[in-house]
Amino acid sequence: MPRMLDVSDDVRAEIGDEEADRLLAGENAPGSYDCTSCRTPGNTEQERTSTVLFVGQETAVLAFAHATCVPSQVVPVSEEQLRGAVRSITAEDIAPPAPGPPVADTQAVLGVTSGVVLVGGEARPALVVEPTEPIARPGTGGPGDDFLPLLTEQGFLPVYDLGRPPAPIPGWSVLLAAGQLHAVLMPAAGGPPVAWWQAHQPMPVSEGWQAALGRSQQVLVYAAPAGTIGTQPREDQLRVALDRAAARGALVGAAMPLAGT
Secondary structure, eight states: OOOOEEOOHHHHHHHOHHHHHHHHHTSSSOSEEEOTTTOOEEETTTSOEEEEEEEOSSOEEEEEEETTTOOSEEEEOOHHHHHHHHHHHHTOOOOOOOOOOOSSSSOOOEEEEEEEEEETTEEEEEEEEEESSOOOOTTTOOSSOOHHHHHHHHTOEEOSOTTSOOOBOTTOEEEEETTEEEEEEEEETTEEEEEEEEEEEEEEOOHHHHHHHHHHOOEEEEEOOTTSSOOOSSHHHHHHHHHHHHHTTOOEEEEEOBTTO
16 A cells, blocks of 8 residues: 655665655555654554655664654764664663763763753753763863863854743754654764764653654754753753853853754
8 A cells, every 4th residue: 555655865865766666655664653753653554754764884774754743864873873773763672871972082971961941932842961070172181161162163152041042053963763862963074964972872852852842843952061050850940950051151052953854
Protein backbone atom coordinates (compact mmCIF):
# COMPACT_ATOMS: atom_id res chain seq x y z
CA MET A 1 0.00 0.00 0.00
CA PRO A 2 1.43 3.45 -0.91
CA ARG A 3 2.67 5.48 2.02
CA MET A 4 2.22 9.18 2.75
CA LEU A 5 5.98 9.72 2.74
CA ASP A 6 8.02 12.80 1.98
CA VAL A 7 11.41 11.89 0.48
CA SER A 8 13.55 14.97 -0.08
CA ASP A 9 15.92 15.26 -3.03
CA ASP A 10 18.86 14.99 -0.63
CA VAL A 11 17.53 11.76 0.90
CA ARG A 12 16.76 10.35 -2.57
CA ALA A 13 20.29 11.15 -3.71
CA GLU A 14 21.71 9.22 -0.74
CA ILE A 15 19.49 6.12 -0.90
CA GLY A 16 18.97 5.99 -4.67
CA ASP A 17 15.86 6.24 -6.82
CA GLU A 18 15.06 2.54 -6.60
CA GLU A 19 15.03 2.47 -2.79
CA ALA A 20 13.09 5.75 -2.64
CA ASP A 21 10.44 4.37 -4.99
CA ARG A 22 10.15 1.21 -2.89
CA LEU A 23 9.60 3.33 0.20
CA LEU A 24 6.90 5.38 -1.48
CA ALA A 25 5.21 2.20 -2.71
CA GLY A 26 5.13 0.87 0.83
CA GLU A 27 7.50 -2.04 0.27
CA ASN A 28 10.18 -1.00 2.77
CA ALA A 29 8.37 1.60 4.88
CA PRO A 30 6.71 0.80 8.19
CA GLY A 31 3.04 1.42 8.78
CA SER A 32 3.37 2.68 12.32
CA TYR A 33 6.50 4.26 13.81
CA ASP A 34 7.72 6.41 16.69
CA CYS A 35 8.60 9.91 15.46
CA THR A 36 12.36 10.39 15.61
CA SER A 37 11.78 13.98 16.78
CA CYS A 38 8.89 14.02 19.26
CA ARG A 39 8.89 10.26 19.97
CA THR A 40 5.08 9.99 19.74
CA PRO A 41 3.40 7.40 17.45
CA GLY A 42 2.87 8.06 13.76
CA ASN A 43 1.43 6.15 10.82
CA THR A 44 2.69 6.39 7.27
CA GLU A 45 -0.70 5.30 5.92
CA GLN A 46 -2.63 8.04 7.69
CA GLU A 47 -0.43 11.16 7.96
CA ARG A 48 2.35 12.90 6.12
CA THR A 49 5.66 11.42 7.25
CA SER A 50 9.21 12.65 6.67
CA THR A 51 12.09 10.34 5.89
CA VAL A 52 15.15 11.41 7.92
CA LEU A 53 18.49 9.88 6.99
CA PHE A 54 21.25 10.04 9.62
CA VAL A 55 24.56 9.67 7.77
CA GLY A 56 27.88 8.86 9.45
CA GLN A 57 31.31 8.32 7.98
CA GLU A 58 30.65 4.65 7.18
CA THR A 59 27.00 3.91 7.91
CA ALA A 60 23.55 5.46 7.62
CA VAL A 61 20.25 4.99 9.43
CA LEU A 62 16.85 5.84 7.95
CA ALA A 63 14.28 7.08 10.46
CA PHE A 64 10.78 8.51 10.22
CA ALA A 65 9.17 11.62 11.68
CA HIS A 66 5.90 13.49 11.52
CA ALA A 67 6.09 15.96 8.65
CA THR A 68 4.80 18.58 11.10
CA CYS A 69 7.83 17.98 13.35
CA VAL A 70 10.72 18.00 10.86
CA PRO A 71 11.05 17.97 7.07
CA SER A 72 12.61 15.11 5.14
CA GLN A 73 16.36 15.66 5.29
CA VAL A 74 19.86 14.23 5.54
CA VAL A 75 21.50 14.79 8.93
CA PRO A 76 25.31 14.39 8.97
CA VAL A 77 26.50 12.91 12.27
CA SER A 78 29.63 11.26 13.59
CA GLU A 79 29.82 7.48 13.79
CA GLU A 80 29.65 7.73 17.59
CA GLN A 81 26.50 9.83 17.43
CA LEU A 82 25.01 7.44 14.90
CA ARG A 83 25.72 4.45 17.12
CA GLY A 84 24.05 6.29 19.98
CA ALA A 85 20.98 6.96 17.84
CA VAL A 86 20.80 3.31 16.81
CA ARG A 87 21.08 2.18 20.43
CA SER A 88 18.29 4.52 21.51
CA ILE A 89 16.04 3.50 18.61
CA THR A 90 16.59 -0.24 19.12
CA ALA A 91 16.61 -0.01 22.94
CA GLU A 92 19.95 -1.81 23.18
CA ASP A 93 21.98 -1.59 26.38
CA ILE A 94 24.06 1.54 26.61
CA ALA A 95 27.46 1.59 28.28
CA PRO A 96 27.92 3.78 31.37
CA PRO A 97 28.92 7.35 30.57
CA ALA A 98 32.60 8.16 30.25
CA PRO A 99 34.24 11.42 31.30
CA GLY A 100 33.11 14.23 29.01
CA PRO A 101 35.18 16.05 26.42
CA PRO A 102 36.98 19.15 27.66
CA VAL A 103 36.34 22.59 26.24
CA ALA A 104 39.58 24.50 25.69
CA ASP A 105 42.67 23.42 27.62
CA THR A 106 40.96 22.43 30.87
CA GLN A 107 39.54 19.35 32.53
CA ALA A 108 36.09 20.92 32.64
CA VAL A 109 33.06 18.99 31.46
CA LEU A 110 30.00 20.68 30.01
CA GLY A 111 26.89 19.90 32.01
CA VAL A 112 23.61 20.21 30.11
CA THR A 113 20.15 20.51 31.66
CA SER A 114 16.91 20.48 29.68
CA GLY A 115 13.84 22.39 30.80
CA VAL A 116 10.82 24.31 29.59
CA VAL A 117 11.20 28.08 30.03
CA LEU A 118 8.38 30.60 29.78
CA VAL A 119 9.46 33.25 27.27
CA GLY A 120 7.05 36.02 26.34
CA GLY A 121 4.14 33.99 27.69
CA GLU A 122 5.07 30.95 25.59
CA ALA A 123 6.57 27.68 26.85
CA ARG A 124 9.86 27.16 25.00
CA PRO A 125 12.21 24.15 25.09
CA ALA A 126 15.58 25.13 26.54
CA LEU A 127 19.00 23.67 27.23
CA VAL A 128 21.22 25.17 29.90
CA VAL A 129 24.96 24.59 29.50
CA GLU A 130 27.33 25.08 32.43
CA PRO A 131 30.90 23.78 32.75
CA THR A 132 31.99 22.01 35.89
CA GLU A 133 35.15 24.16 36.10
CA PRO A 134 36.26 27.55 34.76
CA ILE A 135 37.21 27.50 31.08
CA ALA A 136 40.56 29.01 30.06
CA ARG A 137 41.19 30.25 26.56
CA PRO A 138 43.15 27.64 24.57
CA GLY A 139 46.87 28.12 24.93
CA THR A 140 46.72 30.46 27.91
CA GLY A 141 46.57 28.03 30.81
CA GLY A 142 45.59 30.92 33.06
CA PRO A 143 43.22 30.84 36.03
CA GLY A 144 40.59 33.06 34.38
CA ASP A 145 37.21 31.99 33.02
CA ASP A 146 36.81 32.71 29.30
CA PHE A 147 33.74 30.52 28.72
CA LEU A 148 31.36 33.38 27.86
CA PRO A 149 33.87 35.36 25.74
CA LEU A 150 34.64 32.21 23.76
CA LEU A 151 30.93 31.68 23.10
CA THR A 152 30.27 35.29 22.13
CA GLU A 153 33.06 34.95 19.58
CA GLN A 154 31.07 32.07 18.11
CA GLY A 155 27.90 34.16 17.84
CA PHE A 156 26.15 33.71 21.20
CA LEU A 157 24.76 36.96 22.57
CA PRO A 158 24.37 38.24 26.14
CA VAL A 159 20.97 37.60 27.70
CA TYR A 160 19.70 40.24 30.09
CA ASP A 161 15.97 39.52 29.89
CA LEU A 162 14.53 36.01 29.68
CA GLY A 163 11.23 37.51 28.56
CA ARG A 164 12.63 37.64 25.03
CA PRO A 165 14.13 34.65 23.16
CA PRO A 166 17.79 34.84 22.17
CA ALA A 167 18.59 35.40 18.51
CA PRO A 168 19.27 32.46 16.14
CA ILE A 169 22.90 31.53 15.58
CA PRO A 170 23.86 30.49 12.03
CA GLY A 171 25.18 26.99 11.53
CA TRP A 172 24.45 25.68 15.02
CA SER A 173 21.78 23.06 15.68
CA VAL A 174 20.53 20.52 18.19
CA LEU A 175 20.60 16.82 17.32
CA LEU A 176 17.53 15.01 18.61
CA ALA A 177 16.88 11.41 17.59
CA ALA A 178 14.24 8.98 18.81
CA GLY A 179 13.00 11.64 21.20
CA GLN A 180 16.38 11.86 22.95
CA LEU A 181 19.06 14.52 22.96
CA HIS A 182 22.36 13.52 21.35
CA ALA A 183 24.42 16.62 20.67
CA VAL A 184 24.70 20.34 20.08
CA LEU A 185 26.37 20.80 16.71
CA MET A 186 28.49 23.73 15.55
CA PRO A 187 29.64 24.62 12.02
CA ALA A 188 33.00 23.41 10.76
CA ALA A 189 34.95 25.12 8.00
CA GLY A 190 34.61 23.24 4.75
CA GLY A 191 32.80 20.23 6.21
CA PRO A 192 29.70 18.95 8.00
CA PRO A 193 28.84 20.23 11.49
CA VAL A 194 30.79 18.84 14.42
CA ALA A 195 29.73 18.23 18.01
CA TRP A 196 30.37 21.13 20.37
CA TRP A 197 28.72 19.10 23.13
CA GLN A 198 27.85 15.43 22.84
CA ALA A 199 25.88 13.26 25.26
CA HIS A 200 27.77 10.22 26.51
CA GLN A 201 24.48 8.39 26.30
CA PRO A 202 21.27 9.73 24.72
CA MET A 203 19.59 12.13 27.13
CA PRO A 204 15.81 11.78 27.48
CA VAL A 205 13.72 14.94 27.45
CA SER A 206 10.29 15.37 28.98
CA GLU A 207 7.02 15.15 27.07
CA GLY A 208 6.44 18.82 27.87
CA TRP A 209 9.83 19.69 26.36
CA GLN A 210 9.02 17.72 23.21
CA ALA A 211 5.58 19.33 22.94
CA ALA A 212 7.10 22.81 23.26
CA LEU A 213 9.64 21.92 20.56
CA GLY A 214 6.84 20.77 18.28
CA ARG A 215 5.24 24.21 18.57
CA SER A 216 8.33 26.40 18.23
CA GLN A 217 10.67 24.21 16.13
CA GLN A 218 13.57 25.87 17.98
CA VAL A 219 15.63 25.09 21.06
CA LEU A 220 16.81 27.98 23.23
CA VAL A 221 20.36 27.26 24.38
CA TYR A 222 21.61 29.25 27.37
CA ALA A 223 25.14 29.10 28.76
CA ALA A 224 26.64 30.37 32.02
CA PRO A 225 30.05 30.13 33.72
CA ALA A 226 30.85 27.37 36.19
CA GLY A 227 29.00 27.69 39.50
CA THR A 228 26.37 30.12 38.17
CA ILE A 229 23.26 27.95 37.72
CA GLY A 230 23.94 24.74 39.60
CA THR A 231 21.69 21.68 39.73
CA GLN A 232 18.06 22.74 40.00
CA PRO A 233 15.49 20.01 40.72
CA ARG A 234 12.52 21.93 39.31
CA GLU A 235 11.94 24.07 36.24
CA ASP A 236 10.70 27.03 38.30
CA GLN A 237 13.96 26.98 40.29
CA LEU A 238 15.92 26.71 37.05
CA ARG A 239 14.13 29.83 35.79
CA VAL A 240 14.99 31.73 38.98
CA ALA A 241 18.66 30.77 38.60
CA LEU A 242 18.63 31.88 34.94
CA ASP A 243 17.03 35.21 35.86
CA ARG A 244 19.74 35.81 38.46
CA ALA A 245 22.48 34.95 35.99
CA ALA A 246 20.97 37.30 33.41
CA ALA A 247 20.74 40.12 35.95
CA ARG A 248 24.46 39.65 36.75
CA GLY A 249 25.43 39.70 33.08
CA ALA A 250 26.55 36.08 33.37
CA LEU A 251 24.32 34.50 30.72
CA VAL A 252 24.54 34.14 26.95
CA GLY A 253 22.12 32.43 24.62
CA ALA A 254 21.17 31.42 21.11
CA ALA A 255 18.18 29.88 19.36
CA MET A 256 18.91 26.72 17.36
CA PRO A 257 16.87 24.52 15.02
CA LEU A 258 16.96 20.76 14.99
CA ALA A 259 19.95 19.38 13.09
CA GLY A 260 19.46 19.57 9.35
CA THR A 261 16.56 22.01 9.40
